[in-house]
Amino acid sequence: MRAAVLHAAGSPDAFDICEVDRPDVGPDDVLIRVGACGVSFRDVVERNGTYKRDVSYPLIIGLEISGTVVEAGALVEDLQIGDRVCTKAFSSCGRCNLCRSGRETTCSRRRPVRGGYAEYVALPQDACVRTPADMPFEVSCGLGPSAGVAVNAVRDVAHVSIGETVLVTGATGGVGVPAVQIARAMGARVIAVTRSEDKRDMLSAIGAHEAVVAEPDAFAREVRALTDGRGVDVVIDTVGSRVFDAAFDSLAVHGRYAMVGQLYGENIAINPARIFFKRAQILGVGSVSRVQLEDAIALTASGVVQPQIARIMPLEEVAEAHRLVEGGAAAGRIILKP
Template sequence: MKALVCHAYGPIENLRVDEMNAPVAGRDQLLIDVMAASINFPDVLMVQGLYQVKPPLPFVPGAELAGTVSAIGEGVEGFRIGERVVALTGTGAFAEQCAVDAVNVAPWPAPLGFDVGASFVLAYGTSLHALQTVARLQAGETVLVLGAAGGVGIAAIEIAKVLGARVIAAASNADKLRLAREAGADETVDYTQPDWRRAVETLTDGRGADVVYDAVGGPYTEPALRATAWRGRYLVVGFAAGDIPKPPLNLALLKERIILGVFWGEAMRREPRQHAANLRQLTEWILAGRLRPAVTERVPLEGAAAAMSRLASRQAMGKLVVLPREAREAGR
């Protein structure tokens, strides 16, 4: 089979597409024919050796996928050959086939495309967990979303709107802000502009945002924390800007702001029933048309490294999806 392989930690452009032996379904595993796999920011960090998880080399990156079951390992029940599924893999998704622990696989409804399925679980699972479980977002509250045109940013906008909140989207240019509005944002702010937090305060009549969703970090964190309301909740989701910020903690004291970490992967492990309930809820919403993952690019395996580089440099918008079997399927 073909796969995108990381042979050494380092520059993304060193990744290459190789022929390798197909995996087999071990005990408690499914073998999945990968129809689509989305690129996420942890993938970008992992191949550079900058992520907290460092897989043994060589490895195939890619943390989530959608496809069809092609083999069922010993001990697995409830799945059938040919069934459409989505899966969280950690690694291995940027390949024509992937062996996945069955506990991390869920059915995917036929009306929905594989590209949507591959863009769904991680971004929307993270955002629902952050806003509903961690922040306890209430209808009528205002949410400020940083990095609003990225995969998790779009998911946060859509979920906040479903939960009845008002959304202010913050991003770095007009195209990204337009995409955020298309996703349902009520207001937008360009956070490359000087003193942009004043715009947030103006839009909230001086109160600030009740909840801030920060998947960006870097220089944007301190002004966003300053734009958080009295007893507002600040969600630390990620650091796409590259730098882990160190905001003055007196900013939390002055308005009794609450800084909350969001570690969806660990929460999923500790609270599997809650994760399953969240996934069912998200699937219902997407079937009802209330959520619409913004898939903006679809590339073959040969284009995956370049797409990862675009995500790393923050040139990408929405979700970038790899189609590992596209060329082979087209030739049949």
């Protein structure tokens, strides 16, 4: 099968498009013929060496996978040949205390999903959730690491409620877009932040009540002005360190700061007094559970979540796809079709 293989961390040109063996299928695995694979920022930081967890070479990356089950191991019970599926970002054991108490995203035996930059990928059945037969692969491929994580952040961690004001950073990104859509559907007022004036119209189209166009460290004053000086009830931060100061300054007293992403390698520094004087809650979001992904699929099927697709590209253009995502040039998802 054809695959885009990394032999070491590097630039977008580090990918080697070559023929490799189809992966072996274990008793708990399914073999998926890849229909589409989104290019996520986790792919970018794995490729460039920033993200090192469980990384070894040679490596086929790609976690936003959708496709068709073509083979199933002897222990697979929930999926059948011919099922259309999309993936979580990891598989969990399903047996430990964390898994059995609804905290599977922190399972100590979790294994990352990778391998979507290829014609076929073998994954544990736990990592895969069935999708409707009429849902295009280009739509379903990113639902786990994008809409599913947004469900986790907006509904289950930040507990957004009707009438609150929510600030979303990186609002045109993979998690940002569904976070805007879900927060609006829950009755919140949504302020979306982007660096590009060209993306303002997109933010209005996906449901943002206001769009703030500013550099990462310079949007707090405008957000305060939009809220009559009060600030926002909730921050959904999909960017991380480079926007932290401005996003925290935008937070109202008793606000909740949900940290979803960290796209860069630097640390942040904060005087603890800023947290307790504001009575702020800083909340870690993490990944997506099976239930959250199932809910994200249902929200997409009903039209609440509407993934924005910028380009669909062949596997041979993976380097260009990474340049687009890393540079933040695309308004919407970049999708590979292996």
